[in-house]
Amino acid sequence: MSNFLTEKILLYRIFTKKDPEAYAELYDIYVQRIYRFVFFKVSNHENAEDIASEVFLKAWQFLIANSEEQPEIKSFSGLLYKIARNSIIDFYRQRASKSEIAIDENIEVTDDGKWYDELANKIETGKIIQAIKKLKQEYQEVLTLKYVDELDISEIAEITGKSQLSVRVTMHRALKKLKQILGDK
């Protein structure tokens, strides 16, 4: 609830004062989620970074363009995910000629995090990411939103534009499919 209120207040500052600092705070809250969301759909970190920064810029432009009428934004994350989806679609349109299913095998070890200490774990993670990327878009979305970003079903329903029941069903199927892929390996 407090997060919800913080978000509302930040949005209010953006609408009324066009306050870049407020937007920076929103960026801090959401950038990692959006990055992950994008990352699962595009091939590599570079593309994910490009798209994620594009998403935030587009979101800002949307807010400023509509600051006069101050549209009611039920959830800012919903807006970001929608923009992200569209951006990803644009990204694939532009690169329609390329086949982009294969993942960059060298998963970047971005920093010396503790997580990479265990090699076995790293391999396991790589397997799952690969498996997720083999799922269809719909399944990817619900799985990452639910388990990686830990969103509520209601939020996922809003982002994906589906009913909550439909999200549950999709999630169940996606999990089953993921298991199947991992089992096949």
Add this chain to the structure above:
Amino acid sequence: MSQDLIAQLKQLKHGEVKPSEAWLKNNRAVLLSQIKNTVGDQNSKINLENVWNAMALFMPRPVVFNVVRPMAVLLVVSIVATSGWITGVDAAYNSLPGDWLYGAKRAAEKTQVAMAAIVGAKKAETKLHAEFAKRRADETKQILNSNDPGKQAKAQETVSDLKIEIASVNQKLDEIKSDSTKNVTADVVKDVKQDTDSVKNTLQEVKTSLLATAAQNTSTTPATDAAVQTVQAVSEVKDLAKDASIKAVEVMVTKHLEGDVSVSVADVKKEINTTLQSGATDAAQSNSSVDKIKDVVNAAKTQVADLSANKTNNASTTAALTQKISEISTATNVAVAQTKTAVETTDQAVAKAVDSLNKGDLNQAVQAMKDVNNVTKEAEKIYDKTIVNAAQLVPVSPVVAAVDSSKDIKVIVSTSTSSTPEIKVILTPATSTINNSSNSKTEKK
């Protein structure tokens, strides 16, 4: 397997799919610079619309814009309207004629009366008129105590307003009397009576102070004339107030006999008694005042007679003066006789009324009370006439105005400063030698 898978999925966010710290920081800076370029410098202006948007943070927007906003606007408007009204009228409440808020005060009063009339609250209306009459009387008193040069004119204005109010009270009392629906109870009438009594007393004070002022300002004839006019106007309204007071008692008795129990028999009797006593006092006062005038006039007459006997110069003017003063003296003597009769009549009527009261015959008592009122009114008229008459020649006002009758009265007629004789009245307290002559000097025209 399923749980393991979920756990592994959850771990993803800590691992491979995390964006690099460097990118996060860098991108943040780039984004900030980009968006800052799009907006430029924003002057935050205070916009009422933002208040509603701020409110919309905490409750649904439709509620804010369709319910809260109209209500808030209505609330603000009503607060501004009423608080403006309250503070304005409160400030106006103590204003006097000539003050710029006095108009607001009168407008507020008129609105109150109009509202009461529209609602048909006869009770409230009558009370309001009595209340306003009281205010007018107080205003008159305050104006006359002030140093305003145009106070006589203003006082006459308030007195004429007061007359209208008292007339309204009288009219309302008549209506209440003939109205048998028992909408108006006797206790209301009792309140009205107390108000009219208060008006009467205030006017008595006003009259006394006016007489004193008239005495001080005798050198300026127009002021004296204005003061005399005011005295007459005040007397007239005072009579009306007395009538209203009597009528109020009458209505109380009528209501009581009709079975209204809001005022007890004892209270009714008490009111009648008070009115009777004040009537008797008034009659006695008129009589004693006229008596004082007589003393002064007679003293002056003696002095003038001496003067005409001793001096030969200005014989014609002295002779005229002698003649005039003897006329006044005669008139005053008649007035004394009349007021004395009035006092006797009053005493008889009061005795009769008290007797009726003791027997429990309220109607009879009221009748006697009316008689007393008429007689005292007559006596007061005689007194007013006498004082105006005598004041032409002799400065009698201070004598009458002096509450303390223990002062010695000394009348001096001098011819030293002018060709026409001057009559001075000197009041000296019996115990000291303070000379009031400067305040009591007059010139014979």
